[in-house]
Amino acid sequence: MKKRTARLIKWIFLITSLIAALAFFSIFSTSFILTKSKVQPELAYNDSDTCLYHVIVTGTYENQSFLKELFDGANLLAKSYNALVELHVPESQADRASLQELITYASFLNVDGIIAYIDSPDQVLRLPHRNDESEIPLITTGQFAPNLNQVSFIGVNNWELGKRLATESRHFLPHGGNIYIISSKSAAKSSNLITSLQQALQAQRNITTTVIEDISPNFNFPENKSIFITLSEDDTIHYAQLLAELFPQKKCKLIGSGGNEVCQTYLQKGWIDELFSLDPEKIGEKAMRELFEYRNHGSANSYITADVKLSRSSQ
Secondary structure, three states: OHHHHHHHHHHHHHHHHHHHHHHHHHHHHHHHHHHHHOEOOEEEOOOOOOOOEEEEEEOOHHHHHHHHHHHHHHHHHHOOOOEEEEEEOEOOOOOOOOHHHHHHHHHHHOOOEEEEEEOOOOOOOOOOEOOOOOEOOEEEEEOOOOOOOOOEEEEOOHHHHHHHHHHHHHHHOOOOEEEEEEOOHHHOOOHHHHHHHHHHOOOOOOEEEEEEOOOOOOOOOOOOOEEEEEOOHHHHHHHHHHHHHHOOOOOOEEEEEOOOHHHHHHHHHOOOOEEEEEOHHHHHHHHHHHHHHHHHHOOOOOEEEOOEEEEEOOO
């Protein structure tokens, strides 16, 4: 009798231990995935079980502020599509989670769609699948990556942007001056924008436009009558630093492209006088429309023109 009781107690202990181990493993696995990606989860519409769809907005830390606004735009339509929208972005610059890791996380959640910010035209991603093996639809913005299997890309109309830059240049040079357009390798696909800007300023006899590839320490330009225009995010950051370092006393202007954290900081410091970037809230709205157009009808517009936002420094 005692042996039977001891054996029964032993089995109860083993079963209880096994259940506890499985529960611990489940909690640890979920915690590990979330900790590894160090995300800032933020939910739109509501997080109840009534939502039919789950959409993730994601990208690297450098585009955090842009993605938060994009998330807000997607949130405006979340209720219309009965969708739960989640913002999934690394919480600090120290976290070097790649875009691939962030996208893979969406597969773990079995989401219905992904809206992502692409940093490079050379970006290649392995797109995840849902539990039923269907590929998760991807809507992108930022840089257009031709090798990426995306449903829609939301980007800039360079010809119209060139016209707007011409208008902004006149604002900074009311009495004429020189515009230096920096066309480096990272801005190689901006020829249409440059042509549009130059044509828009042709009638402005007192403004001269010159396309340059770089700025050297001995570069000579008229003080108070010069504007430098950069056409990519990388160039904007690089030349904001370079102009502040090489010509701290010269009062030249810099109009740059970009919306990441570094660009916004330089705008606040006055190293960048004006920043043009995509309007993230409008992109969020358009991304949701295209995503559900694709889900409901099997097709969507492959290229959508994004609205551009201009921000001037208060310095």
